[in-house]
Amino acid sequence: xxxxxxxxxxxxxxxxxxxxxxxxxxxxxxxxxxxxxxxxxxxxxxxxxxxxxxxxxxxxxxxxxxxxxxxxx
Numbered sequence: 035x036x037x038x039x040x041x042x043x044x045x046x047x048x049x050x051x052x053x054x055x056x057x058x059x060x061x062x063x064x065x066x067x068x069x070x071x072x073x074x075x076x077x078x079x080x081x082x083x084x085x086x087x088x089x090x091x092x093x094x095x096x097x098x099x100x101x102x103x104x105x106x107x
Contacts, residue, residue: 045072046093049079053088067091 036044049070053059060070063080071078076096080103082089092103 042075042077045074046077046079050088050090053079053081057083057086057088069094071096 049072053070058068060068060078063069066082067080068082069078069080078094078096079090080092080094082091094103
């Protein structure tokens with residue numbers, strides 16, 4: 035059985051795969067970002083579409099201060 039870290043990585047990869055198929059999953063956070071929650075872990079992918087490609091801005095913990103990832107460039 036894979037360890038927790040491997041399970042987390044598999045969940046992130048699965049979410050990325052879903053985004054590759056459906057680029058408008060998850061609710062909008064602002065004019066360009068969306069949030070896609072992971073199913074088994076309290077994390078979400080924060081992403082945007084740039085030149086028709088998915089760009090992951092953050093893998094954000096659900097219980098951390100909301101929007102902390104906005105300071106990233």
